[in-house]
Amino acid sequence: MSVFATENASCADLSLDELEDQIATLASHIYAGTCRWLELVAELDRRGGFAGCSVAEWLAWRCALSPRSAREHVRVARRLAELPLIHEAFGCGELSYARVRALTRVAEPEDERELLELARHLTAAQLERAVRAYRHVTAAEADDLHAIAYAGYSWQQDGSLVVRARLAPEDGALFVRVLEASRERLAEREPSAERGSAEPRRPTAAEALLAMAEASLAGRVDRSGGERYQVVVHVDAGEGGSTLEDGPALARKTAERLACDASLVEIVERNGKPLSVGRRTRTIPPSIGRALQGRDGRCRFPGCENRRFLHAHHIRHWAHGGETRLENLVLLCSRHHRFVHESGYSLRACTDGKLEFRDPWGGPIPYVSR
Structure with a gap:
């Protein structure tokens, strides 16, 4: 019998106040545990993933997350390292993952304290709406985003090519959509499965990017x-x-x-x-x-x-x-x-x-x- 089953056996004996307190306390433990889990995810990401796949792909496999949820957890894990105040509140069990997820979409070190105070007084749903409004307000800076956009490359000592780019939001969304479409087209042409594997191999983003380059240069x-x-x-x-x-x-x-x-x-x-x-x-x-x-x-x-x-x-x-x-x-x-x-x-x-x-x-x- 699990620990949870043992504890659940006495739930009916709790008063309403005790029941509410234990639910809130355990929720706080879950928040703190999730923060620690994301710290470990960030460390795995820093080390370059696992066995040739991305961290998000590994999480989807090992932790039974959907691909979209896995990618979102990796995004939040990366942002937490840049936002120490939000990170600390999350680790103390003060903020839920839903609130942290919303905050990491817009927070920057210079406005982190203000947004954290806002999050303490709003529900997760209210915070999501506030974040969308905050984004709308900062949309006036779109010209600046285009001004700082860049793309560049450099050859490394081992002969590999490193490509770096920063795009405005709408341009970035277009690039991601084309990249994912290229990846899906490659996946459609993959064999049913690699030898010894139960699942078809998913083409990498690098292979999809190369296919985009070939398609562009090949023309019609x-x-x-x-x-x-x-x-x-x-x-x-x-x-x-x-x-x-x-x-x-x-x-x-x-x-x-x-x-x-x-x-x-x-x-x-x-x-x-x-x-x-x-x-x-x-x-x-x-x-x-x-x-x-x-x-x-x-x-x-x-x-x-x-x-x-x-x-x-x-x-x-x-x-x-x-x-x-x-x-x-x-x-x-x-x-x-x-x-x-x-x-x-x-x-x-x-x-x-x-x-x-x-x-x-x-x-x-x-x-x-x-």
């Missing part, structure tokens, strides 16, 4: 075998080093993936100075690209039905002697192309025309017959 023409956009990579034919133009170094396998279906320009240099520049040629001629699109029509990775943003992949890379023939080519989506080049997956063409895929540990993945 969505096809494979064409030069949708250009990213310049310099590859040293002698030493094999690769770098992005005006950017960081790339892994050899990343450069090979980018070169699977790309334009090539041979530049002869001496002491860092170009001596001659050859004509630009494509690794995959348009005629073969059209035939490949007609044959495959979609990503050939098992379980993937993606028919957009496909890359022509050399089964045996041309840099290693592979020929640019239809028999040595296959269409893969952006994600699975990366799997094959950089994540340890492999494939080979069988004599009967089928493809044999293997995971990073050498285990076979059921092939797709076309």
Whole structure:
């Protein structure tokens, strides 16, 4: 029998005053406990999440929260660290989570004390209405929000790109909506589940952002075998080093993936100075690209039905002697192309025309017959 069941057995013996006091006291304990729980959530968030998923995704799984509720709890946990007075009142059991949630939507350090005093005299519902009115009053500062909007990026020492942005509310809402729509479209093309997982894998926000970039640059023409956009990579034919133009170094396998279906320009240099520049040629001629699109029509990775943003992949890379023939080519989506080049997956063409895929540990993945 649980502690709660034992205590509930004597509830009928309490007087009305005692019943009210215990309910209010336990509610205060719940508020303080929730504050402590959010402090732990904030620490997990500070450490970068759990096992490759976001903190909100982890909370939804481990604590059985809805995705929306999990995201809101993470938002509140982050704001509490910036609002010490509200944080203290919450930790003492003085404020309910509903009140704290409302306060963290608008409170800033300079007006925190005033809003906290307001919260002490209003119900949670009244405070929600007051917060909406407060937001309406500060909407006059919309021009300032647009003035401080920015977007920027920087290359890190490990070669990764960090993107930072701050948008006005309506612009931010538009961006989030497009990002979530992109994520949903990617999710629709996911296999039913990853191997060994009971649930389908949800695409990350980073993958959704990349898909947005590809869609923007591809324009209205969505096809494979064409030069949708250009990213310049310099590859040293002698030493094999690769770098992005005006950017960081790339892994050899990343450069090979980018070169699977790309334009090539041979530049002869001496002491860092170009001596001659050859004509630009494509690794995959348009005629073969059209035939490949007609044959495959979609990503050939098992379980993937993606028919957009496909890359022509050399089964045996041309840099290693592979020929640019239809028999040595296959269409893969952006994600699975990366799997094959950089994540340890492999494939080979069988004599009967089928493809044999293997995971990073050498285990076979059921092939797709076309």
